[in-house]
Amino acid sequence: MINLSNARLKDILVKAGVIDADTFDVIAKEAERNRQNIADIVISSGLINKDYFYLLVSKAIGVERVNLGAVSIDEKILHLLPEEIGKTRKAVVFGKDQGGSFEVAMENPTDLETIDFLSLKLQGPVKPFLATEDDLNRGFMLYQRQLTQDFKQIIEDSVRESLRTRMKAEGTAVELGADVPIVAIVDNLLSYAISSRASDVHFEILDDGILVRFRIDGILHEIIRMPKEIHPAIVARVKILSQLRVDEHMHPQDGRFRHKASGDIVDVRVSVIPTFYGEKIEMRLLSASQKPLSFPDLGMFEDTAKLVNEAISKSYGMVLVCGPTGSGKTTTLYSILNVLNRPDVNIVTIEDPIEYDMRYLNQTQVNTAAGITFASGLRSILRQDPNIIMVGEIRDAETADIAVQSSLTGHLVLSSLHTNDSPAAIPRLVDMNVPPFLVAAVLNAISSQRLVRRIHTECIESYSPPKEVYESMESQIREFGDGKNIEIPKTFYRGKGCAACNFTGYRGRLGIFEVMAVTEKMRSLIIGKDFNLDNVRKLAIAEGMVTMFEDGLRKIELGVTTLEELMRVMRE
Numbered sequence: 034m035i036n037l038s039n040a041r042l043k044d045i046l047v048k049a050g051v052i053d054a055d056t057f058d059v060i061a062k063e064a065e066r067n068r069q070n071i072a073d074i075v076i077s078s079g080l081i082n083k084d085y086f087y088l089l090v091s092k093a094i095g096v097e098r099v100n101l102g103a104v105s106i107d108e109k110i111l112h113l114l115p116e117e118i119g120k121t122r123k124a125v126v127f128g129k130d131q132g133g134s135f136e137v138a139m140e141n142p143t144d145l146e147t148i149d150f151l152s153l154k155l156q157g158p159v160k161p162f163l164a165t166e167d168d169l170n171r172g173f174m175l176y177q178r179q180l181t182q183d184f185k186q187i188i189e190d191s192v193r194e195s196l197r198t199r200m201k202a203e204g205t206a207v208e209l210g211a212d213v214p215i216v217a218i219v220d221n222l223l224s225y226a227i228s229s230r231a232s233d234v235h236f237e238i239l240d241d242g243i244l245v246r247f248r249i250d251g252i253l254h255e256i257i258r259m260p261k262e263i264h265p266a267i268v269a270r271v272k273i274l275s276q277l278r279v280d281e282h283m284h285p286q287d288g289r290f291r292h293k294a295s296g297d298i299v300d301v302r303v304s305v306i307p308t309f310y311g312e313k314i315e316m317r318l319l320s321a322s323q324k325p326l327s328f329p330d331l332g333m334f335e336d337t338a339k340l341v342n343e344a345i346s347k348s349y350g351m352v353l354v355c356g357p358t359g360s361g362k363t364t365t366l367y368s369i370l371n372v373l374n375r376p377d378v379n380i381v382t383i384e385d386p387i388e389y390d391m392r393y394l395n396q397t398q399v400n401t402a403a404g405i406t407f408a409s410g411l412r413s414i415l416r417q418d419p420n421i422i423m424v425g426e427i428r429d430a431e432t433a434d435i436a437v438q439s440s441l442t443g444h445l446v447l448s449s450l451h452t453n454d455s456p457a458a459i460p461r462l463v464d465m466n467v468p469p470f471l472v473a474a475v476l477n478a479i480s481s482q483r484l485v486r487r488i489h490t491e492c493i494e495s496y497s498p499p500k501e502v503y504e505s506m507e508s509q510i511r512e513f514g515d516g517k518n519i520e521i522p523k524t525f526y527r528g529k530g531c532a533a534c535n536f537t538g539y540r541g542r543l544g545i546f547e548v549m550a551v552t553e554k555m556r557s558l559i560i561g562k563d564f565n566l567d568n569v570r571k572l573a574i575a576e577g578m579v580t581m582f583e584d585g586l587r588k589i590e591l592g593v594t595t596l597e598e599l600m601r602v603m604r605e
Contacts, residue, residue: 077327099162116176125172138164224294238311325371332543344478362449382423383410424448433465440475455481455549473556483602486539513582526592
């Protein structure tokens with residue numbers, strides 16, 4: 034985001050009638066406290082459209098705006114600036130004008146030091162253009178085309194070199210892991226995974242080789258296969274990086290390390306487990322600079338966000354976020370914490386692991402070896418005078434009991450639970466030996482969610498589906514519609530597929546949500562003789578709960594995702 038002084042930004046927004054001076058000052062104080070950009074807050078809160086904001090800024094600073102998705106980029110000129118420098122400096126060279134000046138898209142075209150640096154690097158004058166983060170990412174995608182072409186060749190060369198080295202001499206596991214070709218293989222795979230926006234990297238040992246797969250936008254993709262002879266060295270390399278025992282092969286191990294690629298710093302969470310043919314490695318990639326998203330950025334519509342805000346505005350009680358593994362529950366919890374993070378509250382968390390480093394939050398990591406579990410950590414947290422407590426996950430009866438007792442004694446407790454939908458969270462707590470009258474007393478709201486892939490906006494198209502699709506939609510509405518009279522979207526959208534989205538038609542993900550407010554009628558049902566899951570769900574729907582399926586249909590109609598994607602996640 035462009036770095037303008039508060040006074041300059043205030044002048045631009047107030048003159049345009051977007052915001053008044055007093056509201057700006059309130060937002061500025063909150064942004065300073067949470068180390069956020071004022072413009073990010075103004076845009077994410079819906080006070081101004083992003084395109085209109087950049088139009089105002091462009092006029093104010095006297096620099097042209099560029100949309101890299103709408104211009105032809107000369108790739109020879111693009112590669113004059115290495116990708117790592119481009120990402121570090123937030124700049125993309127996209128052309129050369131008739132006067133010989135390099136045309137450079139920049140996130141902050143008022144940064145004179147960067148302009149001088151680029152002029153020296155490119156050995157010519159620079160003409161800056163204002164670009165959004167999305168614009169720059171479109172430019173960075175072009176680097177990935179070359180990276181994809183070079184990647185397999187680099188890996189194949191490194192594998193051949195590693196096999197030659199092994200034929201000459203067998204070393205210890207540590208020596209194998211430090212072998213230069215093996216180091217190159219692991220580093221290049223991680224760098225390629227980061228540039229591909231992968232969330233996970235899997236090294237799977239088969240009977241005839243090593244299979245490497247990346248999870249991108251929730252879907253696993255086979256990337257490359259390598260000879261099994263280098264498997265011990267690959268495992269040793271990852272263990273060395275993660276500070277795990279290299280000589281332990283019979284028990285699971287967990288570790289973590291940091292990796293830097295193209296200006297991005299990524300926390301890599303590592304799990305190694307023994308399998309039939311050898312040890313399997315799973316690496317979860319988490320951006321070290323990632324910040325909590327706003328509710329609209331998560332994919333919440335205004336009516337959904339309003340219910341969440343009402344639930345967390347209370348000074349006590351419990352708010353649960355539900356869904357299967359990998360459905361974005363932790364991300365939603367951090368977004369809620371970001372809303373609640375104020376100078377007048379003490380927020381303490383117990384997590385496994387800590388995925389975001391948030392300022393002013395007191396975050397505790399689960400460490401079973403040191404005796405810190407969710408239950409024991411939660412007991413200790415209660416002695417820290419907290420106002421708000423976040424428990425990463427309620428896994429057992431002991432943690433559930435302490436969380437409920439905390440909610441009853443004047444604390445707002447946030448946590449996650451593994452259930453398929455919101456109503457199912459209530460019998461799940463009862464199964465954990467929490468008495469129904471306590472469940473009714475402490476619950477403020479329950480949110481459930483899934484993650485669907487976004488249609489890639491660069492190759493989106495509308496289409497008219499055949500008759501059988503409409504018939505299929507009607508049967509699915511009968512299955513998931515809970516008896517509601519739900520209309521089928523009038524227009525359907527999909528991504529045609531292009532090089533930028535790896536011809537999938539999708540890029541990125543967002544949530545579909547189901548928020549159930551726990552009303553007085555719901556409390557009466559929970560403690561009554563008619564309590565069961567079906568009746569809980571019927572009452573929630575009767576009181577106006579928008580189900581995940583309905584929320585997904587709304588996003589289909591807006592051209593955000595597809596019917597196929599909605600049905601994929603609903604059947605998980």
